[in-house]
Amino acid sequence: MESANASAEGLRKQISETEESLRKLKAQLHQFEFQEKSDSAKTVSLDEHKWPLSAEEYKRYGRQMIVPSVGIQGQLRLKAAKVLIIGAGGLGCPAAAYIAGAGVGTLGIVDGDVVETSNLHRQILHGTEKIRWKKVDSMIASLKSLNPNPAYVAHAEHISPQNSESIVKQYDLVLDCTDNPASRYLISDICILLQKTLISASALRTDGQLIVLNLPPLPAGAEGGPCYRCVFPKPPPADTVVSCGDGGIIGPVVGVMGVMQAVEAIKIITSGKIDSSAEVAGSGENTKQEPTLMLLFSANSSQPFRSVKLRSRRAGCFACSKDSQLSLESLTSGSVDYVLFCGFTSPTKILQPEERIEASQYSKVRSKQHILLDVRDKVQFDICHLDGSINVPFSNFQGGKEDVVDGSSWIPDSLPNDASVYVVCRLGNDSQVVTRKLKEAGLDARGKRYIGDVKGGFKAWKEQVDQSWPEY
Amino acid sequence: MASEDKFNLVVEFSGGLELLFSGRRKLTISVPIKDNEGQAVTVGWLVHYLCNEVMEDSRKNMFVLDGHVCPGILVLINDADWELEGEASYALQPNDNVLFVSTLHGG
Numbered sequence: 244m245e246s247a248n249a250s251a252e253g254l255r256k257q258i259s260e261t262e263e264s265l266r267k268l269k270a271q272l273h274q275f276e277f278q279e280k281s282d283s284a285k286t287v288s289l290d291e292h293k294w295p296l297s298a299e300e301y302k303r304y305g306r307q308m309i310v311p312s313v314g315i316q317g318q319l320r321l322k323a324a325k326v327l328i329i330g331a332g333g334l335g336c337p338a339a340a341y342i343a344g345a346g347v348g349t350l351g352i353v354d355g356d357v358v359e360t361s362n363l364h365r366q367i368l369h370g371t372e373k374i375r376w377k378k379v380d381s382m383i384a385s386l387k388s389l390n391p392n393p394a395y396v397a398h399a400e401h402i403s404p405q406n407s408e409s410i411v412k413q414y415d416l417v418l419d420c421t422d423n424p425a426s427r428y429l430i431s432d433i434c435i436l437l438q439k440t441l442i443s444a445s446a447l448r449t450d451g452q453l454i455v456l457n458l459p460p461l462p463a464g465a466e467g468g469p470c471y472r473c474v475f476p477k478p479p480p481a482d483t484v485v486s487c488g489d490g491g492i493i494g495p496v497v498g499v500m501g502v503m504q505a506v507e508a509i510k511i512i513t514s515g516k517i518d519s520s521a522e523v524a525g526s527g528e529n530t531k532q533e534p535t536l537m538l539l540f541s542a543n544s545s546q547p548f549r550s551v552k553l554r555s556r557r558a559g560c561f562a563c564s565k566d567s568q569l570s571l572e573s574l575t576s577g578s579v580d581y582v583l584f585c586g587f588t589s590p591t592k593i594l595q596p597e598e599r600i601e602a603s604q605y606s607k608v609r610s611k612q613h614i615l616l617d618v619r620d621k622v623q624f625d626i627c628h629l630d631g632s633i634n635v636p637f638s639n640f641q642g643g644k645e646d647v648v649d650g651s652s653w654i655p656d657s658l659p660n661d662a663s664v665y666v667v668c669r670l671g672n673d674s675q676v677v678t679r680k681l682k683e684a685g686l687d688a689r690g691k692r693y694i695g696d697v698k699g700g701f702k703a704w705k706e707q708v709d710q711s712w713p714e715y
Numbered sequence: 716m717a718s719e720d721k722f723n724l725v726v727e728f729s730g731g732l733e734l735l736f737s738g739r740r741k742l743t744i745s746v747p748i749k750d751n752e753g754q755a756v757t758v759g760w761l762v763h764y765l766c767n768e769v770m771e772d773s774r775k776n777m778f779v780l781d782g783h784v785c786p787g788i789l790v791l792i793n794d795a796d797w798e799l800e801g802e803a804s805y806a807l808q809p810n811d812n813v814l815f816v817s818t819l820h821g822g
């Protein structure tokens with residue numbers, strides 16, 4: 244066994260070394276090919292001056308260039324454009340693939356995370372062999388193989404008030420592909436301050452949303468398209484915000500939204516809407532403000548795609564109105580606290596230590612008569628559960644039906660009133676809320692019955708008791 | 716009340732908000748032409764009607780908070796932001812479509 248482990252380790256090392264030298268060889272080859280290309284270009288330099296794109300570029304982008312709304316002018320605008328994608332996840336991957344494929348000049352990617360297995364069903368530029376890579380590096384490696392022409396810039400950090408100005412100012416157009424309210428307000432604010440158009444999308448479960456903000460890109464006080472704060476002046480209560488990790492996400496649903504961001508980016512760039520050059524101003528573009536739309540996608544609805552009309556800029560908006568209280572100094576100095584503004588859910592600490600049981604301790608009392616109440620959603624319960632456990636989802640307790648809260652709809656009549664009830668969930672937060680509710684409803688028979696939760700939920704169960712427990 | 720004193724409108728929920736309404740994405744409801752004080756019924760009236768009469772879930776503050784529609788929920792009247800239509804004071808018309816959308820943040 245020991246020697247098998249050693250040889251596996253040896254092989255792993257050999258593979259990663261070989262991969263590394265393969266990477267170097269490919270880079271060298273690329274260098275030579277590039278050299279060759281530019282050498283041959285020199286010999287036909289007379290021809291080169293005749294055409295604004297290289298022979299390879301005409302071939303590569305031909306299929307989109309012959310679409311009337313793009314044309315050669317649109318392609319040249321793409322080549323001149325610098326696009327920033329913030330978030331290298333489920334939205335950022337498909338958006339980046341199409342934007343790089345379309346031939347933008349510069350593509351920057353911002354993300355501080357590393358690739359994990361649970362990302363792969365939707366984050367299509369990462370691969371199984373890239374687990375634990377920085378997401379920006381993984382993404383750029385895939386993009387280079389797709390299209391080596393653009394200049395790719397990796398910003399291997401999360402967007403923050405401190406770094407946002409220096410990153411965003413290098414680009415012409417910004418895509419918000421992040422996953423939380425605080426970053427969405429921050430990105431909108433910096434885009435107003437630096438006058439960048441922002442394409443913002445989001446997704447959860449089977450639904451997605453997309454808005455193009457600050458188009459045309461105008462300074463605070465001007466009449467124009469709204470910013471994120473105009474549409475959502477107040478953030479939602481922190482405990483109502485659901486992440487993809489908690490709520491789930493269908494891969495192609497978030498994919499559709501990322502692809503739609505790329506569609507909007509290509510439309511905006513090729514039409515010259517964010518191009519401030521005189522040439523465009525004189526091209527007879529109608530300057531009348533079009534209404535801002537929000538695209539709603541609901542995979543399970545009878546009408547999956549729907550566009551709704553949003554307001555224009557809000558008088559008195561914190562960020563974009565003439566009374567704006569926002570400045571580059573106040574933002575970058577950290578005096579606008581985005582995390583505080585959006586609120587945060589602190590770790591749940593509802594129960595006293597004696598009302599909680601360690602997972603390892605619970606495994607020892609399983610032989611005694613008791614009830615294990617599993618309050619995860621039914622879909623999670625169906626993936627894996629412990630024998631004999633009863634499933635009553637947390638939302639049913641929040642729904643507040645009396646026969647759920649007092650146990651009469653789920654406690655078997657045969658259960659003696661001194662048999663314990665243990666409550667368990669995925670991580671040990673919801674189980675505390677339910678335990679408290681059950682005790683308040685009098686289910687503990689004035690202290691005769693022990694009611695407590697399994698501390699740390701099934702995460703702790705996996706760590707302390709059963710390593711084979713599926714992590715989903 | 717005679718049926719001619721009422722009219723129908725369509726109410727829809729999206730972005731996960733349907734989970735607060737027993738998973739229903741679309742319902743047709745019949746509302747009175749005038750409220751108790753003899754005024755035309757408004758979207759503001761509708762919001763409270765939905766919260767008090769239609770919503771079975773006890774998490775009312777995920778829909779209405781401090782008397783207003785919860786932050787993060789967009790209200791659209793016939794596919795336009797209700798702020799373009801006078802917000803809560805908009806007087807409902809027969810066959811209006813009122814869509815409530817919960818904002819998503821995942822990506």
Ligand SMILES: [Zn+2]
Pocket residue numbers: 469470471472473474556557560561562563564
């Ligand atoms: Zn604004």
